[in-house]
Amino acid sequence: MFLDVLRRRNPDFIRAAQALHQAGRIPANxxxxxxxxxxxxxxxxxxxxDRLGLKVFAMSKQVARQTGFSRAVMAGGIDRAVAVDMxxxxxxxxxxxxxxxxxxxxxxxxxxxxxxxxxxxPDYWTVFSDEKAAxxxxxxxxxxxxxxxxxxVQTEGxxxxxxxxxxxxxxxxxxxxxxxxxxxxxQFAGITTFPAQLYDHxxxxxxxxxxxxxxxxxxxxxxxxxxxxxxINAPGTTSVxxxxxxxxxxxxxxxxxxxxxxxxxxxxxxxxxxxxxVLYLTEVSHLHAGRxxxxxxxxxxxxxxxxxxxxxxxxxxxxxEPSALRPVEIPPPSxxxxxxxxxxxxxAAPRTGDTVIFGFRGQAxxxxxxxxxxxxxxxxxxxxVSIENIYGQPEPWPELSAKP
Numbered sequence: 001m002f003l004d005v006l007r008r009r010n011p012d013f014i015r016a017a018q019a020l021h022q023a024g025r026i027p028a029n030x031x032x033x034x035x036x037x038x039x040x041x042x043x044x045x046x047x048x049x050d051r052l053g054l055k056v057f058a059m060s061k062q063v064a065r066q067t068g069f070s071r072a073v074m075a076g077g078i079d080r081a082v083a084v085d086m087x088x089x090x091x092x093x094x095x096x097x098x099x100x101x102x103x104x105x106x107x108x109x110x111x112x113x114x115x116x117x118x119x120x121x122p123d124y125w126t127v128f129s130d131e132k133a134a135x136x137x138x139x140x141x142x143x144x145x146x147x148x149x150x151x152x153v154q155t156e157g158x159x160x161x162x163x164x165x166x167x168x169x170x171x172x173x174x175x176x177x178x179x180x181x182x183x184x185x186x187q188f189a190g191i192t193t194f195p196a197q198l199y200d201h202x203x204x205x206x207x208x209x210x211x212x213x214x215x216x217x218x219x220x221x222x223x224x225x226x227x228x229x230x231x232i233n234a235p236g237t238t239s240v241x242x243x244x245x246x247x248x249x250x251x252x253x254x255x256x257x258x259x260x261x262x263x264x265x266x267x268x269x270x271x272x273x274x275x276x277x278v279l280y281l282t283e284v285s286h287l288h289a290g291r292x293x294x295x296x297x298x299x300x301x302x303x304x305x306x307x308x309x310x311x312x313x314x315x316x317x318x319x320x321e322p323s324a325l326r327p328v329e330i331p332p333p334s335x336x337x338x339x340x341x342x343x344x345x346x347x348a349a350p351r352t353g354d355t356v357i358f359g360f361r362g363q364a365x366x367x368x369x370x371x372x373x374x375x376x377x378x379x380x381x382x383x384x385v386s387i388e389n390i391y392g393q394p395e396p397w398p399e400l401s402a403k404p
Contacts, residue, residue, distance in 0.1 A: 001268045001305060001308055001359070002263055002267070002268055002276065002359035002360060002361055003279075003311060003312070003313070003357070003358060003359030004268075004359070005262070005267060005268060005271075005276050005359065006276045006279060006359040007313075007320045007322075007359075009262075009271065009275050009276055010034060010037060010275055010276050010277065010377075011320035012377055012378075012380075013034040013037065013276075013277070013279070013377050014279065014313065014318075014319075014320045014357055015318035015319065015320060016034075016318075016374060016376075016377050016382035017032045017279060017281050017355075017357065017374065017382075018281075018313075018315075018317070018318040018319070018355045018357065019318045019382070020374065020382060020383075020384060021281055021283065021355045022316060022317075022318075022355060024398075025384050026281060026372050026374075026384060026387070027370050027372075027387065027395075027397050027398065028281070028282045028283040028294075028295040029281075029282050029295050029296065029297035029298050029368075029369045029370060030280070030281045030282070030298070030369060030370040030371065030372045030387075031063055031064060031066075031278060031279075031280055031281075031298060031362060031364045031369055031370070031371045031372070032278065032279050032280070032281050032372045032373075032374060033063055033066060033068065033069055033072075033261065033277060033278050033371070033372065033373045033374065034277040034278070034374065034377050035068050035069070035071075035072040035277075035373050035374065035375045035385060036072075036375060036376065036377050036378040036379075037261075037262070037275045037276070037277035037377070037378070038069055038072040038073060038076070038260055038261060038277045039072045039073070039075045039076040040076065040275070040378075041076065041259070041260050041261065041262060041273075041274040041275065041277060042058070042072065042073045042074075042075070042076025042077060042078045042260055043076040043077055044076075044240050044273050044274060045076075045078065045238075045239075045240055045243075045256050045259060045260065045274070046076060046077035046078050047077075048240045048243050048244075049243060049254065052243055052244065052247040053247065053252070054243060054246070054247055054251065054252060054253065054254050055080070055100065055231075055252060055253045055254070056078050056080075056253075056254055056255075056256065057078075057080045057081060057082040057100040057101050057253065057254070057255045058070070058073045058078045058080070058081050058082065058097065058255070058256060058257070058260060059081070059082050059084065059235075059255050059256065059257030059260075060073075060081060060088060060091065060092055060097075060257070060392075061084045061085075061088050061257065061363065061364075061365040062257050062258055062261070062263070062278075062302075062361075062362060062363055062364060062365070063261060063278055063362075063364050063371060064364035064365050064367075064369070064370075064371035064388065064389070064390040064391075064392065065087070065088050065091035065092065065365060065371075065390070065391060065392035066371040066372075066373055066386070066388055066392060067091070067094070067095040067373070067386055067388060067392050067394075068373025068375070068385045068386045068388075069260075069261075069371075069373060070091070070092050070095035070096065070097040070392075071095055071096065071097075072373070072375075073097065073260060074096065074097055079097070079098060080097070080098050080099070080100030080101075080123065081097045081098065081099055081100060081101075082100060082101040082102075082104075082235070082255040083099055083101070083102050083122075084105055084106055084365075085105075085106040086106075086108060086109065086112050086116065087365075087391055088365070089102055089116070089120050089122075090120075090391075090392075091391055091392030091393075092392075093119070093120055094392065095392065098123075099120045099121070099122040099123070100122065100123045100124065100253075101122060101123065101124045101125075101126065101150075101233065101253070101255065102116060102120060102122035102124070102125050102126070103122075103125045103126035103127060103132075103136070103150075104126035104150070104152060104192055104194065104233070105164060105194060107126075107127070107128055107132055107166075108125070108132070108135070108136070110135055113135045113136060113138070113139035114139045114142060114143070116136075116139065117136070117139035117140045117142070117143040117145065117147060118139070118142075118143040121143075121145065122147075123148065124148050124149070124150050124189055124190075124231065124233070124253075125147050125148070125149050125150070126149070126150040126151070126152055126192055126233070127149055127150070127151060127152070127180075128152050128166040128167050128168070129166075129168070130176070130179060130180075133149060133151075133179070133180045133183060133186060134183060136149060136185075136186065137149070137180075137183035137184060137185035137186035138185060139185075140185040140186065141184050141185030142185075145185075146185060146186065146187050147185060147186055147187065148187045148189035148231075149180050149186050149187065149188060149189055150189055150190050150191060150192045150231060150233055151167070151168050151173065151176055151177065151180060151188070151190075151191050151192070152166065152167035152168065152191070152192050152193060152194075153167050153168050153169070153170040153173050153191050153192075153193060153214060153215070153218050154166070154167040154168070154169070154170060154193065154211070154214065155169065155170040155171065155214050157210050158193070158209070158210050158211045158214055159195060159198065159209040159210060159211055160194075161195075164194065167193075170214050170217065170218045173191065173218045173221060173222060174221055174222060174225045174227075177222055177225070177227055178225075188227065189230075189231050190219075190230040190231030190232055190233065190252070191215055191218055191219065191222070191230065191231075191232060191233070192215075192232075192233035192234070192235075192253075193211040193212070193214060193215055193233075193234070194211070194235050194236060195209055195211065195235065195236030195237065196208065196209060196211055196212045196215065196234035196235060196236045196246065196251070197209060197212065197234075197236045197237050197242065197245075197246070198236060198237055199237055199264070199265035199266060199304065201305070201306070204269055205266075206237050206239075206242050206264075206265075206266055208245070208249065209236070212234060212249050215232055215234060215249075215250070215251075216249060216250055219232055219250060230252075231252050231253055232250050232251050232252045232253065233251070233252070233253040233255070234246050234249070234251035234253065234254065235253075235254065235255035237258075237264050237265065237266070238254050238255060238256040238257070238258075238259045238264070239256070239259040239264050239266060239267070239272050239273070239274060240259070240272065240273040240274065241266070241272055241273065242266075258361060259274055260274070260277075261274075261276065261277040261278040262274040262275050262276035262277055262278075263276065263278060263360075263361040263362075264361075265304045265305065265361070268305070268361075276359070278362070279357055279358065279359055279360075280298055280299075280357070280358040280359070280360050280362060280369075281355065281356065281357055281358075281372075282294045282295045282296070282297075282298075282340070282356045282358075283295060283353055283354060283355055283356055284314070284342070284350050284351065284352050284353060284354040284356060285339060285352065286352060287344055287349075287350070287351075287352070290343070290344055290345050291329075291341045291342060291343065291344050292314070292326075292341075292342040292343075292344040292349070292350035292351075292354070293339040293340070293341055293342070294312075294314075294328075294339060294340045294341075294342055294356045295338075295339065296331070296336075296337035296338050296339050296340055297337065297338075297367060297368045297369045298337075298362065298364060298367040298368070298369025298370075299330050299331065299337035299340050299358075299367075300337070300360070300362055300363055300364075300366060300367050301330065301360050301361070301362070302360070302361045302362060302363050304361055309327060310327070310328045310329075310330055310358070311325045311326060311327055311328060312325070312326060312328045312340075312342065312356050312357055312358050313325060313326075313355075313356070313357040314326050314342055314350045314354050314355070314356050314357075315348075315350075315354055315355060316351065316353070316354050316355065323348075326342050326343050326344075326350070327342070327343045328340050328341065328342050328343070328358075329341040340356075342356065364390060365390050366390075367390065368390070369390065370387055370388065370389065370395060370397065371387075371388045371389070371390065371392075372384060372386070372387050372388075373385040373386050373388075
C-alpha cells in the first residue's frame with residue numbers, strides 16, 4: 001500500500017536508492033531514508049505546532065534511531081525527541097537531538113535512572129507508578145536537578161495495545177499528583193496516555209480514542225485541585241492534519257514518528273502534507289522453482305492494516321514504473337524472515353543481484369536491518385550520508401570493523 005504512494009509522490013527517491021544500491025553504495029536489507037524529505041516534513045510539523053502552541057517531539061524508533069534522520073529533523077526545526085526506550089534516547093542524544101520526553105512507552109529501568117537524569121536530562125519523564133516516580137526523583141536529586149514528571153493515567157474502557165498497559169488510575173490522579181509533587185527532586189508537570197488517537201479502518205479517518213477524553217477529565221480534576229499549567233501529552237497517529245483536533249482537545253505535546261516519513265495509515269489513502277520518505281531495499285539472492293528469493297532481515301510490516309497483497313519493484317535499472325512491480329510472499333510473523341519470495345514467472349524474470357524495493361510502514365528498531373540515510377535527492381545529487389544499525393551506531397559496511 002505504501003509503495004503505491006511512494007511511487008507516485010517520491011519516485012526520484014526510489015530511483016536514487018536503486019542506483020546507489022546497484023553502484024554498491026547501499027547494502028541489501030536496508031531501510032533507506034530521504035533526508036531532504038524528512039527535513040521538509042519536520043518543517044511542516046514544527047510550523048503547525050508553533051501555530052497551535054504545541055510542543056513537537058520527534059520519534060525515531062520506526063527508522064532505527066538513525067543519526068541522519070535525527071539531524072534532518074533538527075534541520076527542519078524540531079529540536080527535541082521522544083524516546084521509546086533508553087536505547088532510543090541514547091541514539092538521539094548522541095546525534096545531538098535533545099530528549100524532550102523519556103519513559104513512555106517503556107519505563108526507565110532502575111539501574112539506568114541515574115544516567116538518564118544526569119546525562120540525558122529529559123524535559124519530561126513519564127512514570128506509571130509511585131515506585132517509578134520515586135526512582136526518577138531520586139536520580140534527579142542526585143544529579144542536582146528537579147525533574148518535571150508526567151503521570152500516565154488510565155481508566156476502564158481506555159485503549160491499549162496488549163502489553164502496553166499500566167498507569168495511575170485516572171480517578172485517583174489528584175492524589176498521585178500530590179504524592180509526586182512531594183518527592184524531593186520531582187515536579188509534577190502533567191499527564192499522558194497512548195494512544196490518544198488511532199486510524200479507523202472502516203471510516204478511513206483518524207479518530208480520538210477514549211484515552212483522550214480520560215486525559216481531558218483528569219486535567220479538569222487536577223486544575224480544580226490547584227495544578228495549573230498542566231502539560232497534556234497526546235501521542236498517536238500524528239500528522240499536520242491531526243494537530244488542530246489534538247490542540248482543540250487540550251493537548252500541549254505531540255509526538256510525530258511515522259508522520260515525519262509519511263507513513264501513518266492516513267498517508268496510505270490520502271495525500272497529506274508530509275511526503276513519503278522511507279523505503280525498504282534489498283536484493284535478489286537466488287532463483288528457485290519460479291520464485292526469486294530476496295534477502296530478508298527487515299521484512300516487518302507494521303500490522304496497521306489487515307493483510308494485503310504485497311508487491312515490490314524489482315530490477316537492475318532505476319525505475320518506479322508499474323512494469324517493474326511483482327507480487328511477493330512475505331514469511332509470516334511466526335517465521336524468521338531469511339528471505340522474501342518474489343514471483344519470477346513471466347517476461348523479464350528477476351536475476352540475482354537485482355534491486356528490490358518495498359514500501360512498508362515499518363518498525364525498523366525491532367528488525368536486524370541496516371538504516372541508511374541519503375541526502376541530495378531534492379537537488380539531483382543523491383549520496384549516502386550514513387549506514388547504521390538499529391541502535392543508531394555506524395556500520396563499517398562493507399568493511400570489517402576490526403582488521404588484523
